[in-house]
Amino acid sequence: MDNLQLWQRYQDWLYYHPGLELYLDVSRVRFDNAFVETLAPKFDRAFRALEALEKGAIANPDEQRMVGHYWLRAPELAPNDQLRAEITEPLLQIKDFVRKIHAGEIKPPDREKFTTILSVGIGGSALGPQFVAEALAPDVPPMEIHFIDNTDPAGIDRVLEHLDLATTLVIITSKSGGTPETRNGMLEVRHAYEKQGLDFPKHAVAVTMPGSKMDEYARDWLTRFPMQDWVGGRTSELSAVGLLPASLQGIDIDAMLAGAREMDIATRVHDLKTNPSALLALAWYYEGNGKGEKDMVILPYKDSLYLFSRYLQQLVMESLGKEKDLDGNTVYQGIAVYGNKGSTDQHAYVQQLREGVPNFFATFIEVLEDRRGESIDVEPGATSGDFLSGLLQGTRQALYENHRDSITITIPEVTPRHVGALIALYERAVSIYASLVNINAYHQPGVEAGKKAAASVLDLQRQIVGILQESGNPLDLNALAAKAGASDRVEAIYKIVRHLDANHRGVKVEGDFGKPDTLQISAR
Numbered sequence: 014m015d016n017l018q019l020w021q022r023y024q025d026w027l028y029y030h031p032g033l034e035l036y037l038d039v040s041r042v043r044f045d046n047a048f049v050e051t052l053a054p055k056f057d058r059a060f061r062a063l064e065a066l067e068k069g070a071i072a073n074p075d076e077q078r079m080v081g082h083y084w085l086r087a088p089e090l091a092p093n094d095q096l097r098a099e100i101t102e103p104l105l106q107i108k109d110f111v112r113k114i115h116a117g118e119i120k121p122p123d124r125e126k127f128t129t130i131l132s133v134g135i136g137g138s139a140l141g142p143q144f145v146a147e148a149l150a151p152d153v154p155p156m157e158i159h160f161i162d163n164t165d166p167a168g169i170d171r172v173l174e175h176l177d178l179a180t181t182l183v184i185i186t187s188k189s190g191g192t193p194e195t196r197n198g199m200l201e202v203r204h205a206y207e208k209q210g211l212d213f214p215k216h217a218v219a220v221t222m223p224g225s226k227m228d229e230y231a232r233d234w235l236t237r238f239p240m241q242d243w244v245g246g247r248t249s250e251l252s253a254v255g256l257l258p259a260s261l262q263g264i265d266i267d268a269m270l271a272g273a274r275e276m277d278i279a280t281r282v283h284d285l286k287t288n289p290s291a292l293l294a295l296a297w298y299y300e301g302n303g304k305g306e307k308d309m310v311i312l313p314y315k316d317s318l319y320l321f322s323r324y325l326q327q328l329v330m331e332s333l334g335k336e337k338d339l340d341g342n343t344v345y346q347g348i349a350v351y352g353n354k355g356s357t358d359q360h361a362y363v364q365q366l367r368e369g370v371p372n373f374f375a376t377f378i379e380v381l382e383d384r385r386g387e388s389i390d391v392e393p394g395a396t397s398g399d400f401l402s403g404l405l406q407g408t409r410q411a412l413y414e415n416h417r418d419s420i421t422i423t424i425p426e427v428t429p430r431h432v433g434a435l436i437a438l439y440e441r442a443v444s445i446y447a448s449l450v451n452i453n454a455y456h457q458p459g460v461e462a463g464k465k466a467a468a469s470v471l472d473l474q475r476q477i478v479g480i481l482q483e484s485g486n487p488l489d490l491n492a493l494a495a496k497a498g499a500s501d502r503v504e505a506i507y508k509i510v511r512h513l514d515a516n517h518r519g520v521k522v523e524g525d526f527g528k529p530d531t532l533q534i535s536a537r
């Protein structure tokens with residue numbers, strides 16, 4: 014196609030949301046009308062499935078759960094009064110709590126006010142709050158936020174080092190209330206408080222499902238915010254998980270909810286061409302041949318949106334990365350997502366995108382407003398923002414010319430309303446795409462395998478330490494494995510003792526480390 018034909022295609026396929034002033038351009042994805050027609054029955058089925066989901070169908074059959082994240086911004090659509098109350102009451106609780114924290118009515122024992130937030134959580138209990146903090150926190154927020162999102166001791170220390178714990182409010186977020194990384198983070202933070210003689214429960218709040226282990230554990234904390242059973246971690250940004258920290262940072266959560274609500278209305282439309290999430294799902298399906306054959310590269314040309322790709326990574330990959338379809342067939346579905354920000358990535362990996370393996374499609378996120386206030390000319394007639402805009406257009410064109418497709422989403426500015434809308438746009442696109450390829454987007458059975466394997470390594474570690482403590486003599490790896498009744502797990506035992514030795518944990522490993530067979534292991 015020449016430039017004028019492309020311009021016509023742009024206009025033919027342009028989606029524009031007048032309220033949000035949001036554009037979605039799929040013109041640089043090379044599907045044709047015949048392809049779109051072949052997918053029409055699948056889209057009809059997807060639209061009907063989503064309607065049923067919003068009415069309260071068990072859309073997550075494995076877990077026998079309803080899927081209600083769309084109700085969070087339209088409680089009137091929830092199927093009954095109890096579910097509606099599960100949305101409206103926590104929202105009121107959050108607003109009341111935040112007002113009291115900001116006013117110093119709820120305060121730490123020995124200080125006037127809480128000034129800082131420490132959020133402990135992982136996956137869906139961290140990525141949304143991190144993305145939103147980066148995108149929307151005011152330059153001078155009422156409270157600054159920090160995150161612990163791993164069980165890495167050095168990472169935890171690095172975060173704690175910078176905090177005045179006496180004025181820090183700790184939010185522990187875990188839907189299940191049983192995620193080990195979050196539990197560990199909480200225990201580490203609690204220990205740090207105790208070391209300073211501070212009363213941890215008077216600094217802590219929990220966001221978790223009522224009745225979870227965490228819910229029980231946090232009984233004597235400042236308060237607990239409920240997470241709904243029918244909201245998955247990766248779609249929980251607009252529940253207490255995201256709204257509590259956002260509101261504490263002075264971000265307008267009503268505007269976030271309003272933006273998502275507006276987008277939900279647009280993405281409920283049963284018409285492919287006028288439903289932006291359906292257009293996204295169409296583009297994903299076309300690019301990956303309905304099998305995820307191409308990766309999704311997310312390139313926001315705005316620094317404040319750079320965590321959007323990390324957020325989407327979980328939303329898309331945990332939802333779509335599935336071995337089985339809904340009929341039990343082995344399908345190995347998924348779409349790999351990565352990205353950072355433009356034009357920074359132009360000086361990192363765009364070389365490969367332009368000329369290397371053509372195994373991806375790009376999504377440009379464009380923000381029309383460069384900055385609040387005036388810009389200087391960095392060259393005659395050109396500002397830094399003009400460069401950013403030019404680089405986006407240029408990269409899009411250069412990729413297309415080399416048969417690399419792209420989608421472009423344009424928003425006027427990065428506001429709470431637009432961030433809410435972007436979240437809702439992708440949540441629905443994931444729902445629609447999952448339906449097109451007939452998978453359950455709302456469970457994550459694959460994550461369990463790694464968790465179980467980790468638990469079994471820790472059991473083995475306890476056993477090995479016991480054997481070493483009892484044995485008077487050093488043992489080699491095979492003897493140690495035989496004593497543990499785990500002769501087929503020598504490699505796991507080798508890694509356990511090497512780690513314990515490196516951390517001076519009562520185990521000594523001696524010998525030639527390049528030849529594991531020579532190693533002698535003893536209790537220190």
Ligand SMILES: O=P(O)(O)OC[C@H]1O[C@](O)(CO)[C@@H](O)[C@@H]1O
Binds near residue numbers: 135187195457
């Ligand atoms: O909020 P939780 O229950 O601690 O879970 C954290 C994350 O762990 C997962 O369950 C994966 O293990 C994600 O789906 C979830 O967002």
